[in-house]
Amino acid sequence: MPRLTIVANIHAKPDQVDLVKAELKKLIPITRGEKGCINYDLHQDTSNPAHFVFYENWESRDLWQAHMNAEHLQAYAAATAGKVDEFVLNEMTQIE
Template sequence: MITIIARCSARAGRAEELVQLAGNLVDSSRKEEGNVSYDFYADAADPAKFTFIEVWKDQAAIDFHNATPHFQGFVEKAGPLFAGPLDVALYRKLS
């Protein structure tokens, strides 16, 4: 399994739009065959900071996900809402 942690910040006044787009992405992504879990979190101290935590069966599932219309649509629509680049890291569970 592979865990993805993606952190982002919304531009001033755009957080609610990002939350709505992310909700659609999460709902669709959870239905994918290779998805183990897919969650979206708001920072408790800063309402403009968010974190996606995703767990996928394998790299092939991630590749499939990245090519889906719901993911591609999210990337296109959410890009202007981000205050800066996403911080994305992939992890493999060791124990």
């Protein structure tokens, strides 16, 4: 089975960029140590600092689902509740 690629687009409220960025950065070392995580890379749009993108690769969808249910993701959601305008997540499979 091919690995799972996740592209997550997070748009912070304009007055919450620093807080959302700090909370997103907290996820990186914990997630990179999780079983099945191949890479977990955070990006910030250079022309729109409120737009963040996580580019992730996982060994399987089951392992990614375990990540999505992890305590640190729940803590992130609580810390950023009402501070994010939009969150769009795409599950993708590499073709070549």
